[in-house]
Amino acid sequence: MQSFTPDTSIASDVIPSANFGERNKGRLPDMILLHYTGMPDVQGAIAQLCTAGTDVSAHYIVLEDGRIVQCVPEAKRAWHAGVASWAGEDDINSCSIGIEIVNRGHDWGYPEFPLRQIAAVIALCRGIMLRRNVPSHRVLAHSDVAPSRKKDPGEKFPWHSMANSGVGHWVQPAPIVRSEGLKLGTISDEVRNLQQALARYGYGVSITGKYDTATMEVVTAFQRHFRPSRVDGLADHSTLVTLQSLLASLPTQTAAVAAS
Helix, strand or coil: CCCCCCCCCCCCEECCCCCEECCHHHCCCCEEEEEECCCCCHHHHHHHHHCCCCCCCCCEEECCCCCEEECCCCCCEECCCCCCCECCECCHHHHEEEEEECCCCHHHCCCCCCHHHHHHHHHHHHHHHHHHCCCHHHEEEHHHHCCCCCCCCCCCCCHHHHHHCCCCCCCCCCCCCCCCCECCCCECHHHHHHHHHHHHHCCCCCCCCECCHHHHHHHHHHHHHHCCCCCCCCECHHHHHHHHHHHHCCCHHHCCCCCC
């Protein structure tokens, strides 16, 4: 791919990726999807995202020192989400702008995200939200849209700081208290209610009334994003109350329709 003019003045470099296409059916992006690179070094991550044949890319890469590299124009469809779904859509690449945040990830020690890097992510996201009219509740984690496959950007990512700067949807997590909660194998109306609530928020979960492995994976993804102090996949009182608070603070017309 030839070089191009970046969509934002805060991008310090353009490193064109060969991996992109057109957004299907002219879909305009209204979601920002955040990832970590999950590789031991930045050079390898950039090569992976920009080299023809890897079949993966992102619109932006945010380096640890806060520099921002654009690899795919925002108007094009980058290949970052993989098999994923949110709020009834399963072509997440066509509806989103993908941002890769340089971090070694869970398999390589999972360091903290530097403050300078987070400041750059915030500035980048705020600009995209304004340009593309992205609502706060559609700034999401890769793990939100692909809970069975992905953990990124993970429980160390400071979603609360992002929200304090106007990026993303957040409520203060409910305190963790001793409670039985819902766990793997439970079959009950409470499980069905949980699944319906997760689906209303946008998660891809089947409404079965059984707390199966897929439900546990979605709860784990929810906790990584919205209740990161304990990520165990058990739907305890804190998890349930936090989910209800998030739903209550959503604009009514944007709540996803629960799967039948």
